[in-house]
Amino acid sequence: MSCCVDRREVVKGLSGLALGGLTLGQRGQRRIKLAFCSQLLCIIPYEVAARRGYFREEGLEVELVYARGGSQALQFLVGRAVDYAATSLDAALQAYHQGAPILRFASTGRLPLFALAASPKAPEIREIKDLEGRTVGVSALGNADHVLLVYLLKKAGVDPKRVRYATLGPNLYEALKAGHVEAGMIQEPALSLLKEAGGRELVNLINLKQATAYLGGPYEFMGVAIRREERQARLEEMRAIARALEKALRFIRVAEARLIADTLPKALIAGGDEVRLKAIIERYRKDLYPTGVRIDLEAARRVAESQIEAGLLPPGFKVERLLDLEVLGSA
Numbered sequence: 001m002s003c004c005v006d007r008r009e010v011v012k013g014l015s016g017l018a019l020g021g022l023t024l025g026q027r028g029q030r031r032i033k034l035a036f037c038s039q040l041l042c043i044i045p046y047e048v049a050a051r052r053g054y055f056r057e058e059g060l061e062v063e064l065v066y067a068r069g070g071s072q073a074l075q076f077l078v079g080r081a082v083d084y085a086a087t088s089l090d091a092a093l094q095a096y097h098q099g100a101p102i103l104r105f106a107s108t109g110r111l112p113l114f115a116l117a118a119s120p121k122a123p124e125i126r127e128i129k130d131l132e133g134r135t136v137g138v139s140a141l142g143n144a145d146h147v148l149l150v151y152l153l154k155k156a157g158v159d160p161k162r163v164r165y166a167t168l169g170p171n172l173y174e175a176l177k178a179g180h181v182e183a184g185m186i187q188e189p190a191l192s193l194l195k196e197a198g199g200r201e202l203v204n205l206i207n208l209k210q211a212t213a214y215l216g217g218p219y220e221f222m223g224v225a226i227r228r229e230e231r232q233a234r235l236e237e238m239r240a241i242a243r244a245l246e247k248a249l250r251f252i253r254v255a256e257a258r259l260i261a262d263t264l265p266k267a268l269i270a271g272g273d274e275v276r277l278k279a280i281i282e283r284y285r286k287d288l289y290p291t292g293v294r295i296d297l298e299a300a301r302r303v304a305e306s307q308i309e310a311g312l313l314p315p316g317f318k319v320e321r322l323l324d325l326e327v328l329g330s331a
Contacts, residue, residue, distance in 0.1 A: 109222030121179025
């Protein structure tokens with residue numbers, strides 16, 4: 001099952017995107033462009049809000065722009081190619097720390113989309129402590145999965161310098177299944193496929209109970225950012241986006257999984273296993289998606305703590321510098 005829509009279809013035409021500005025679409029609706037990373041479980045609230053008409057109900061005509069990851073989505077935002085960017089808080093923190101003038105004001109995901117799993121070829125790896133001296137796959141050094149891995153290693157008493165890291169991009173499944181790496185940080189549906197192939201789940205952070213045990217509670221993940229200087233001019237627009245996304249979150253939590261899957265673009269699951277997709281949605285939706293879009297400050301602080309622990313943010317960094325808790329209020 002493909003976890004991404006065809007980039008040629010979803011990113012085409014970027015060169016012609018309007019550079020900022022507030023424009024009106026049909027019937028006087030506000031036309032905006034919102035970019036986001038294209039991981040399967042991240043995109044669901046946004047596609048639901050678009051395809052079920054929740055954005056339109058709030059007077060918005062929203063063009064969803066798929067990016068290759070959170071960093072690219074934020075580049076589109078800072079470069080004024082889009083009006084908003086929805087990314088992991090990890091990506092937003094790194095962009096902000098590097099000088100991006102952004103504010104994050106809404107949340108659509110309260111858990112990281114990663115699980116730490118062992119290869120079927122490494123049955124001796126049964127817990128995190130067994131990773132010392134092993135090779136573990138991550139998408140890239142400094143990415144959210146690498147940061148979380150370092151955090152988990154330290155909490156388990158393993159020196160992260162005694163682990164070898166293989167940077168494999170977002171698609172770790174084949175390398176992990178074949179035993180080219182002994183463990184890795186993977187997402188769904190790769191986790192389900194790997195377990196079916198005989199792999200072992202060590203930690204599943206998409207599960208709220210496990211995230212609470214290993215991270216201390218919810219871990220702010222997917223959410224929406226805007227250019228800082230446009231905050232006041234777009235205030236009502238930001239609230240309209242939040243209302244639409246909140247409707248989508250409520251639908252996701254109560255609707256049948258098949259209705260949620262049917263809402264997604266057909267290109268997203270073309271050639272894939274729709275039965276598995278529905279099972280994944282059913283398994284994770286109540287843990288992953290919050291009931292509202294207000295930012296959980298404690299969950300956001302956990303993200304900053306993990307980045308400080310990994311050496312990506314300076315000691316004492318305050319995540320509140322990036323967050324706008326006044327637009328919607330804090331949770």
